[in-house]
Amino acid sequence: MNGSLRSNTVDIKLRRGPAGLGFNIVGGVDQQYVVNDCGIYVSKIKEDGAAALDGRLEEGDKILMINGVKLGDQSHKAAVDLFRTAGEDVELHVLKKSSHHAKGPCDSHADSSSWGSCVGLAAVLTGAGAMLSLLYLRHLRRNF
Structure with missing residues (x-):
């Protein structure tokens, strides 16, 4: 990775709440959200969810990894399954949305x-x- 890409990444640790992690995702190799990009993106932050309370994850951010598992080559369903089975404490490696x-x-x-x-x-x-x-x-x- 180049320096500019690294500077736009952040590690976010979330604790799953009663309503889950508190955000929705889009994308995957079978459902591209961004042209020529099979990545997984945050489509919605749920009010009062774990992600909203933490405040660092934003709509449009690209989730590169969850608990050390790369998401770049996952189907949408496989990515959803990874999020559902990730446990109570979840670590996300995120590329912040850019202009x-x-x-x-x-x-x-x-x-x-x-x-x-x-x-x-x-x-x-x-x-x-x-x-x-x-x-x-x-x-x-x-x-x-």
């Missing part, structure tokens, strides 16, 4: 550097529009 999973570079969940890119893009487009306007006006002036 490329956001709706776009200007999404409200994007970080400040992405926001800066949006401002830069707007400035470039505004400049290009101004240049085109000037060229058009010059063209009109020559023809009259």
Whole structure:
């Protein structure tokens, strides 16, 4: 793994509560959630569940391992079975969601550097529009 990928991973230990671990998953080799990615992702955090009370797991996070078992090559059903039989104390190795999973570079969940890119893009487009306007006006002036 490269350094940037490592810096986005976190180990989370959860204790199963009365309602389980408190989150839903999507994905797997048979039900891709992200294009060209067979990983297992958190689709919903249940209010007052173990994951919500812990606070570190978020919707959109990719779960790489549960109790040391890699999830990258598991079917959805196999992953669900691993979660169901994981015991009371569960250790998750998680890749935190990144801005490329956001709706776009200007999404409200994007970080400040992405926001800066949006401002830069707007400035470039505004400049290009101004240049085109000037060229058009010059063209009109020559023809009259």
